[in-house]
Amino acid sequence: MEKRATIKEVAEKAGVSKATVSYVLNNTKKVSESTKERVLQAARELQYAPDFTAVSLTKKKSRMIGVILPLINESIAGIMQENTYYNEMISAVEKTSRENNYDILLAGLARPEDYRSWVQKRRLDGLLFLGLFPEGIYREMHSMDVPAVLIDTYESHTENYPAVNIDDEKGGWLAADHLISNGHDKIVFLSVDLDNPVEKERFQGCKRALKEAGLPPPAVMKAEDIHSFESGYEAGRQLFKEKKYTAVISGSDTTALGIIRAVHDGGGKTPEDLSVIGFDDLRLSRYVIPSLTTIRQHIEKKGTLAAEKLVRVMEGQEEQPEMVDVELIVRESTGKR
Amino acid sequence: MEKRATIKEVAEKAGVSKATVSYVLNNTKKVSESTKERVLQAARELQYAPDFTAVSLTKKKSRMIGVILPLINESIAGIMQENTYYNEMISAVEKTSRENNYDILLAGLARPEDYRSWVQKRRLDGLLFLGLFPEGIYREMHSMDVPAVLIDTYESHTENYPAVNIDDEKGGWLAADHLISNGHDKIVFLSVDLDNPVEKERFQGCKRALKEAGLPPPAVMKAEDIHSFESGYEAGRQLFKEKKYTAVISGSDTTALGIIRAVHDGGGKTPEDLSVIGFDDLRLSRYVIPSLTTIRQHIEKKGTLAAEKLVRVMEGQEEQPEMVDVELIVRESTGKR
DNA sequence: CACTTGCGGTGAACCGGTTAACCTTTCTAG
DNA sequence: CTAGAAAGGTTAACCGGTTCACCGCAAGTG
Numbered sequence: 001m002e003k004r005a006t007i008k009e010v011a012e013k014a015g016v017s018k019a020t021v022s023y024v025l026n027n028t029k030k031v032s033e034s035t036k037e038r039v040l041q042a043a044r045e046l047q048y049a050p051d052f053t054a055v056s057l058t059k060k061k062s063r064m065i066g067v068i069l070p071l072i073n074e075s076i077a078g079i080m081q082e083n084t085y086y087n088e089m090i091s092a093v094e095k096t097s098r099e100n101n102y103d104i105l106l107a108g109l110a111r112p113e114d115y116r117s118w119v120q121k122r123r124l125d126g127l128l129f130l131g132l133f134p135e136g137i138y139r140e141m142h143s144m145d146v147p148a149v150l151i152d153t154y155e156s157h158t159e160n161y162p163a164v165n166i167d168d169e170k171g172g173w174l175a176a177d178h179l180i181s182n183g184h185d186k187i188v189f190l191s192v193d194l195d196n197p198v199e200k201e202r203f204q205g206c207k208r209a210l211k212e213a214g215l216p217p218p219a220v221m222k223a224e225d226i227h228s229f230e231s232g233y234e235a236g237r238q239l240f241k242e243k244k245y246t247a248v249i250s251g252s253d254t255t256a257l258g259i260i261r262a263v264h265d266g267g268g269k270t271p272e273d274l275s276v277i278g279f280d281d282l283r284l285s286r287y288v289i290p291s292l293t294t295i296r297q298h299i300e301k302k303g304t305l306a307a308e309k310l311v312r313v314m315e316g317q318e319e320q321p322e323m324v325d326v327e328l329i330v331r332e333s334t335g336k337r
Numbered sequence: 338m339e340k341r342a343t344i345k346e347v348a349e350k351a352g353v354s355k356a357t358v359s360y361v362l363n364n365t366k367k368v369s370e371s372t373k374e375r376v377l378q379a380a381r382e383l384q385y386a387p388d389f390t391a392v393s394l395t396k397k398k399s400r401m402i403g404v405i406l407p408l409i410n411e412s413i414a415g416i417m418q419e420n421t422y423y424n425e426m427i428s429a430v431e432k433t434s435r436e437n438n439y440d441i442l443l444a445g446l447a448r449p450e451d452y453r454s455w456v457q458k459r460r461l462d463g464l465l466f467l468g469l470f471p472e473g474i475y476r477e478m479h480s481m482d483v484p485a486v487l488i489d490t491y492e493s494h495t496e497n498y499p500a501v502n503i504d505d506e507k508g509g510w511l512a513a514d515h516l517i518s519n520g521h522d523k524i525v526f527l528s529v530d531l532d533n534p535v536e537k538e539r540f541q542g543c544k545r546a547l548k549e550a551g552l553p554p555p556a557v558m559k560a561e562d563i564h565s566f567e568s569g570y571e572a573g574r575q576l577f578k579e580k581k582y583t584a585v586i587s588g589s590d591t592t593a594l595g596i597i598r599a600v601h602d603g604g605g606k607t608p609e610d611l612s613v614i615g616f617d618d619l620r621l622s623r624y625v626i627p628s629l630t631t632i633r634q635h636i637e638k639k640g641t642l643a644a645e646k647l648v649r650v651m652e653g654q655e656e657q658p659e660m661v662d663v664e665l666i667v668r669e670s671t672g673k674r
Numbered sequence: 675c676a677c678t679t680g681c682g683g684t685g686a687a688c689c690g691g692t693t694a695a696c697c698t699t700t701c702t703a704g
Numbered sequence: 705c706t707a708g709a710a711a712g713g714t715t716a717a718c719c720g721g722t723t724c725a726c727c728g729c730a731a732g733t734g
Contacts, residue, residue, distance in 0.1 A: 018722090022723080
């Protein structure tokens with residue numbers, strides 16, 4: 001229908017040159033009040049909005065930031081469908097970005113080389129990595145000199161990118177300490193991979209708590225992944241069958257829910273048969289039955305902080321890593337031994 | 338660090354003109370095998386990826402689609418954090434889009450005029466509306482002739498945009514019928530606004546089921562919104578206090594969870610004290626305790642369908658509305674009267 | 675009164691691609 | 705042997721903005 005108006009049309013309508021229109025709209029050079037008014041009027045009437053693809057070309061800034069999510073089965077669906085952690089994060093990021101006039105592009109990318117070409121193609125001004133990615137990626141990104149902020153990653157991998165973390169060690173400690181003070185001594189730590197820095201930190205925290213209580217390090221049980229209900233369910237089934245432990249520390253609330261369900265299906269009860277402690281404190285965690293004892297991390301705050309940090313980095317400022325505090329939230333899924 | 342390579346550099350390196358490079362890369366004109374090889378080689382070595390902002394400018398296509406979410410409190414957070422329905426949808430959309438070489442831009446827009454300028458600024462090739470928006474928006478969009486596909490909206494509003502729906506009437510019917518055949522006759526329908534076409538359809542379905550069973554139309558109870566745990570909790574609290582009804586039909590699984598929790602907190606049990614039936618069948622619905630009886634809509638399928646439809650519309654094809662089937666999933670949150 | 679200065683504005687190059695029009699060579703056919 | 709077509713490239717205009725260099729004119733200066 002209507003064609004979008006261009007700057008040329010606005011210029012003609014206002015009887016000035018393209019340059020003047022640009023100066024007026026960007027407030028980037030002195031223009032007399034009267035012409036300014038004429039230009040603005042014309043722009044308004046034509047419903048003019050500058051074409052960012054053209055602007056990006058000259059300014060070399062797209063005002064878009066890429067938000068990169070981990071893939072499960074070649075798709076971000078795995079993560080977004082199962083674990084609302086990411087959703088809470090994304091919404092916070094979207095909000096902060098919009099407030100700073102950035103649009104966000106959402107993607108899960110498969111092959112490392114896709115990252116580079118994505119950034120190049122879209123001229124992304126910055127990148128937000130949600131979670132841990134293969135190490136090579138960061139180096140690759142670094143070599144193209146694109147601002148980035150990392151969430152939930154540790155220094156060993158970051159190539160000096162600023163990161164936003166939580167205090168995972170403390171989280172692990174809080175979880176273990178809570179269980180210990182409820183009389184548990186047969187505690188198991190559910191883990192996908194203790195080499196993952198996040199899990200490693202949490203595990204360190206657990207160990208420290210147990211040590212402080214004069215107990216040996218916790219047992220470790222392998223899980224398929226840290227995000228899904230199903231992997232929790234599977235773990236829960238085994239734990240309930242073996243009956244070797246009285247408490248389990250799970251990597252996420254989502255997984256905790258799976259464990260609890262498995263215990264239930266096996267005929268057991270939470271926390272009577274198995275105390276379960278989650279991680280994250282998702283929205284739903286206070287509503288499920290039993291509600292989840294969990295380590296709360298302020299997800300929204302983390303997302304906001306990361307986005308703000310990215311904005312500053314894109315503006316050329318130096319930024320330091322930041323650590324968000326965690327907190328133990330005691331609810332119904334854990335109990336006295 | 339490294340500057341991104343431009344087509345000019347590739348051309349020089351390969352000893353040909355910019356045009357030739359473009360022809361080779363887009364396979365849009367005959368070029369001899371030998372030159373083609375040289376060009377590809379040069380492109381590879383320089384890690385060249387065409388700049389989409391430049392491409393968009395000439396082709397007048399950005400290969401980006403905008404995904405628009407409803408706002409709660411000026412942010413999409415409200416919806417993404419509470420109700421995973423949207424997340425499941427978005428992931429499906431992202432996947433399908435990527436497969437078709439489109440990137441997605443995520444946004445919740447506040448004022449109607451923002452939509453227009455957003456589309457213009459970003460040169461969006463198409464729009465996906467998730468949910469119902471103020472009527473004026475669609476007209477506005479229509480006037481700019483941008484392809485769009487609507488999800489969960491009904492004709493009265495759509496200005497002839499193709500839409501992807503579920504059979505809400507049937508959903509309502511299935512829910513009511515299930516309850517009736519379990520002996521319930523004091524059923525309440527939880528609703529935000531019966532003028533909302535989605536809710537209206539579901540309510541129609543309920544009424545039909547009750548009528549077919551020789552019962553009067555169901556009572557209606559007002560809820561704050563259809564998406565949040567909290568609005569369910571509030572409703573549940575009241576319902577349990579009044580004890581006038583034996584079963585409630587909720588607008589979403591999220592809300593259902595809130596209801597169940599409220600009953601629990603009041604000292605009651607689900608389904609013994611109140612049968613609760615949800616809508617959506619989210620991932621978590623089979624894991625919570627009690628697991629939710631619900632009307633399943635294949636969310637992922639809906640998202641995929643909608644994205645595919647949008648791709649076709651953007652390619653100039655005519656498209657018809659589509660309706661996805663729903664299905665009753667019986668679990669633990671409903672029981673015999 | 676001639677000479678700078680400042681104001682308000684314009685022209686044109688440029689960003690990085692695409693593509694229509696055109697130009698050489700070489701091949702084919704009459 | 706020559707006209708015409710096909711093959712393989714190149715040139716240059718264009719997309720819609722931004723911005724640098726420059727320009728005309730009125731006001732200020734010595």
